[in-house]
Amino acid sequence: MKTLKVSAVLPILLAVCSLCAVRAQAQATSNSGSASGPITKGKVFNFEKITDGVYYATATGAMITGSNDVVIVNDNDVLLVDAGITPAVARALVQDVKLLTAKPVRWLVNTHFHYDHTDGNSIFGPEVQIIGHEYVRQAILNLDVLHREPFKTTQTNLPNLIESLKQQVSAEKDSQRRATLQARLAATEAEQRQFADIKPVPPTLTYTSSMTLNRGAREIRFLFLGRGHTPGDTVVFLPKERIVCTGDLMESQLAYMGDAIFDEWVTTLDALKKLDFDTVLPGHGVPFHEKSLITAYQSYLKDLTAQVAKLRAQGLTADEAAQKVDLTSHKADFPQITGPGADLRGVRRMYAWMDERTSKQ
Numbered sequence: 001m002k003t004l005k006v007s008a009v010l011p012i013l014l015a016v017c018s019l020c021a022v023r024a025q026a027q028a029t030s031n032s033g034s035a036s037g038p039i040t041k042g043k044v045f046n047f048e049k050i051t052d053g054v055y056y057a058t059a060t061g062a063m064i065t066g067s068n069d070v071v072i073v074n075d076n077d078v079l080l081v082d083a084g085i086t087p088a089v090a091r092a093l094v095q096d097v098k099l100l101t102a103k104p105v106r107w108l109v110n111t112h113f114h115y116d117h118t119d120g121n122s123i124f125g126p127e128v129q130i131i132g133h134e135y136v137r138q139a140i141l142n143l144d145v146l147h148r149e150p151f152k153t154t155q156t157n158l159p160n161l162i163e164s165l166k167q168q169v170s171a172e173k174d175s176q177r178r179a180t181l182q183a184r185l186a187a188t189e190a191e192q193r194q195f196a197d198i199k200p201v202p203p204t205l206t207y208t209s210s211m212t213l214n215r216g217a218r219e220i221r222f223l224f225l226g227r228g229h230t231p232g233d234t235v236v237f238l239p240k241e242r243i244v245c246t247g248d249l250m251e252s253q254l255a256y257m258g259d260a261i262f263d264e265w266v267t268t269l270d271a272l273k274k275l276d277f278d279t280v281l282p283g284h285g286v287p288f289h290e291k292s293l294i295t296a297y298q299s300y301l302k303d304l305t306a307q308v309a310k311l312r313a314q315g316l317t318a319d320e321a322a323q324k325v326d327l328t329s330h331k332a333d334f335p336q337i338t339g340p341g342a343d344l345r346g347v348r349r350m351y352a353w354m355d356e357r358t359s360k361q
């Protein structure tokens with residue numbers, strides 16, 4: 001077997017696989033006890049109560065879950081916002097939701113097409129409507145999602161990640177830290193096995209600009225506010241509860257940018273800020289309340305775009321630009337930023353997007 005030095009592998013993994021980094025951080029954050037509402041602890045998901053019948057679901061660490069999800073309990077049924085990274089995770093979510101309510105899951109929303117939000121779709125039978133923007137349906141049907149980013153890098157990196165975790169386990173002297181690493185290793189190995197069961201399934205109920213679902217006293221709006229993180233992001237808005245579920249259009253941390261439409265993302269976030277809400281439940285990270293964090297993310301996107309445009313004009317390649325950009329001035333809002341550089345797949349996407357725009361002019 002190939003041996004890899006942990007110290008050499010880890011930075012590469014983190015640089016190449018921003019989703020891995022993101023989810024490791026999300027897990028760390030969700031375990032840090034920053035939650036404000038009461039928590040119901042399940043086997044695979046912890047549920048933070050946001051208000052009556054609305055729960056924010058994050059990983060316990062027993063499995064790698066992908067997205068953070070939202071559970072909305074209506075008068076007679078349950079709606080889920082995203083359902084995780086594999087069929088096994090979605091099954092675990094449905095099982096853990098039984099700790100909250102005996103009502104059946106009848107609705108699932110895909111906030112966007114990325115695998116860590118949609119690959120649980122296949123476990124749901126015809127009694128569950130899967131809601132998504134029409135783009136999500138087309139993407140899952142036509143984009144060969146299991147052979148493209150962001151799934152590709154995650155899948156390709158799993159053997160290295162597992163190898164590196166094994167080495168960390170054997171090098172760790174502290175028994176508690178060793179147990180944590182061992183649990184992460186087991187979860188990652190299970191994830192690799194579960195990837196074999198993935199069968200991309202598109203939404204069954206689609207819309208293009210907005211749609212409202214009334215379930216008893218609950219009003220749930222599905223809004224397409226414009227392109228951004230992907231060409232078809234859905235924002236789930238509960239107007240009475242003043243809660244908005246944003247998927248990866250707005251996280252509490254830096255989002256993956258490999259399918260971004262950068263300028264429209266900034267405009268779409270303007271539209272998001274105009275909604276009347278107090279609480280944001282994002283697809284990764286932690287719930288937050290401040291609209292100023294959205295403004296901070298807009299400013300990160302604008303700064304990155306301006307810096308990359310400059311470096312591209314100077315003749316640098318995308319890979320060179322990804323190392324050279326310096327977003328450290330945004331560190332206070334996004335502590336993920338630890339030094340110069342940005343996610344390579346995001347910067348490559350930005351070059352492609354700039355190329356498209358140049359050829360249109």
Ligand SMILES: [Zn+2]
Nearest residue numbers: 112114248256
């Ligand atoms: Zn995403």
